[in-house]
Amino acid sequence: MQGIWSTDQIREAEERLLAKTPEGALMQRAAFGVAVQAADMLRAHTGRVAATQVTLLVGAGNNGGDALWAGKFLRRQGVAVTAVLLNPEKAHAAGLAALRRAGGRAVTLDEAPRVLEAADLVIDGIVGLQARGPLREDAASLLDFIGAPVLAVDLPSGVHPDQGTVDGPAITATRTVTFGARKPVHVLNPERCGEVVLVDIGLLPELGDPGIEQLDAVDVGVAWPVPGPEDNKYSQGVTGIAAGSATYPGAAVLATGSAVLATSGMVRYAGPAADVVRSRWPEVVATGSVTDAGRVQAWVVGPGIGTGQSGRRVLEHVLSAGVPVCADADATTLMAHQPDVLDARDPGTPLVLTPHAGEFERLTGAPPGADRVGAVKAAARRFDAVVLLKGNTTLVAAPDGRVLANVARGSWLATAGSGDLLSGLVGALLAAGLDPWLAAGAAAYVHSLAADLAARGVPVSASGVLSAIPDAIRSLRSYQVMR
Numbered sequence: 001m002q003g004i005w006s007t008d009q010i011r012e013a014e015e016r017l018l019a020k021t022p023e024g025a026l027m028q029r030a031a032f033g034v035a036v037q038a039a040d041m042l043r044a045h046t047g048r049v050a051a052t053q054v055t056l057l058v059g060a061g062n063n064g065g066d067a068l069w070a071g072k073f074l075r076r077q078g079v080a081v082t083a084v085l086l087n088p089e090k091a092h093a094a095g096l097a098a099l100r101r102a103g104g105r106a107v108t109l110d111e112a113p114r115v116l117e118a119a120d121l122v123i124d125g126i127v128g129l130q131a132r133g134p135l136r137e138d139a140a141s142l143l144d145f146i147g148a149p150v151l152a153v154d155l156p157s158g159v160h161p162d163q164g165t166v167d168g169p170a171i172t173a174t175r176t177v178t179f180g181a182r183k184p185v186h187v188l189n190p191e192r193c194g195e196v197v198l199v200d201i202g203l204l205p206e207l208g209d210p211g212i213e214q215l216d217a218v219d220v221g222v223a224w225p226v227p228g229p230e231d232n233k234y235s236q237g238v239t240g241i242a243a244g245s246a247t248y249p250g251a252a253v254l255a256t257g258s259a260v261l262a263t264s265g266m267v268r269y270a271g272p273a274a275d276v277v278r279s280r281w282p283e284v285v286a287t288g289s290v291t292d293a294g295r296v297q298a299w300v301v302g303p304g305i306g307t308g309q310s311g312r313r314v315l316e317h318v319l320s321a322g323v324p325v326c327a328d329a330d331a332t333t334l335m336a337h338q339p340d341v342l343d344a345r346d347p348g349t350p351l352v353l354t355p356h357a358g359e360f361e362r363l364t365g366a367p368p369g370a371d372r373v374g375a376v377k378a379a380a381r382r383f384d385a386v387v388l389l390k391g392n393t394t395l396v397a398a399p400d401g402r403v404l405a406n407v408a409r410g411s412w413l414a415t416a417g418s419g420d421l422l423s424g425l426v427g428a429l430l431a432a433g434l435d436p437w438l439a440a441g442a443a444a445y446v447h448s449l450a451a452d453l454a455a456r457g458v459p460v461s462a463s464g465v466l467s468a469i470p471d472a473i474r475s476l477r478s479y480q481v482m483r
């Protein structure tokens with residue numbers, strides 16, 4: 001698992017580290033990392049480092065200081081470096097002096113258009129951790145002149161460091177180099193950050209528990225259930241799917257299919273689409289109603305069940321069954337419009353809710369807003385449930401405050417039926433006995449990976465994503481461990 005820390009957490013840790021290190025040492029480490037990345041980008045984009053031109057955009061704080069020191073290091077490699085000082089009086093004095101000593105130039109805003117147009121690479125040191133709000137007018141006026149790739153120092157200026165939101169002019173980086181630890185912006189707004197590179201400045205020992213965690217391939221591979229020699233179809237967990245209707249069987253076919261492909265445990269389907277499900281997935285035991293479905297170790301409920309009386313009865317049955325439940329789509333809407341349906345819930349059993357932004361608003365009475373992390377944490381506490389908030393970055397909060405982020409690899413998953421696949425994956429992992437928070441996070445991981453494998457740069461249907469689920473799981477096989 002990789003950690004992500006809020007700017008408050010980072011600042012406190014930095015203070016502790018600063019007190020233990022010689023003055024200026026941290027900035028030198030950070031800036032050296034910026035220079036290494038800049039040289040790498042120059043090589044990739046121009047084929048050389050020496051005799052290239054780099055323009056530094058330098059704001060009033062230490063972020064600008066990092067850029068100035070990086071300019072000094074680049075000068076040593078024969079790069080022509082020009083710093084545009086947005087606030088000449090407040091520019092980091094030691095950094096500016098070092099750049100000038102090394103033969104770099106500093107100019108004011110009026111010369112910025114010319115030096116930006118001549119640049120092979122732009123380094124964004126306008127604002128860092130202290131950034132609040134969009135770029136101010138002077139900095140914003142420069143955006144139009146940036147044609148070269150941009151390397152952002154710590155974060156792309158103008159993007160909120162903790163929320164990843166943009167509400168005005170902001171930098172779009174090709175690559176972002178950050179120091180000590182990743183910050184929320186790096187997972188909440190990956191489009192603006194580009195590739196994120198972490199430079200170690202010795203901060204990790206000073207940091208406490210991360211505010212957000214991110215699963216990597218190893219975590220998901222290790223968590224994914226692999227049957228052992230003693231296992232049979234029941235011991236691995238039976239997933240129950242209560243989804244779909246006779247007129248709209250698609251949701252049932254998709255949710256059931258992703259549960260079938262996710263693990264080797266058995267899948268039961270219960271609902272009016274039993275015939276269609278059976279013909280598409282002959283390995284599934286399909287019945288017409290949840291009341292005669294038989295024993296399952298987890299239920300997926302919601303996709304396509306409708307929001308009327310019959311949907312409500314299905315939801316109540318499942319919530320009181322004494323096994324973990326993943327509630328999606330119509331189940332979420334039912335909970336929003338008829339909150340007393342939750343009275344049926346067995347309080348001892350885990351519940352996973354998987355709303356998109358609209359369902360989240362219905363469920364909680366307010367849209368996720370700018371602080372998505374805060375909103376999803378509050379919802380998890382309020383419903384005593386794991387809440388998975390869908391989006392380009394999917395967030396998964398547990399009632400105890402843990403938050404996972406899963407960054408999509410592209411936006412092809414924004415297609416009809418995609419959510420049905422996700423709930424099937426969550427259900428299969430719940431039935432296998434995974435911790436519900438981890439189940440939701442691992443499902444989101446494989447879901448976005450399958451979409452990426454299926455899409456390969458072109459639009460993809462939910463059926464296409466479904467077919468790629470085995471490939472996604474296969475890509476994790478070197479990390480899998482038998483139960």
Ligand SMILES: NC(=O)C1=CN([C@@H]2O[C@H](COP(=O)(O)OP(=O)(O)OC[C@H]3O[C@@H](n4cnc5c(N)ncnc54)[C@H](O)[C@@H]3O)[C@@H](O)[C@H]2O)[C@@H](O)CC1
Pocket residue numbers: 014015018026027028030031059060061062063064066126127128129130131132133134135136139153154158179201
């Ligand atoms: N504290 C440390 O130990 C280290 C800090 N480092 C760097 O220091 C940065 C933080 O430095 P600072 O605390 O000086 O803060 P910043 O450099 O983020 O910004 C401070 C200045 O930016 C201005 N500003 C705020 N919002 C703005 C906006 N929207 N548009 C334009 N200007 C705006 C503020 O008025 C203030 O003058 C980090 O992001 C990182 O780059 C690194 O050198 C590593 C070590």
Ligand SMILES: [K+]
Pocket residue numbers: 063124125126127128152153154155156157
């Ligand atoms: K920056």
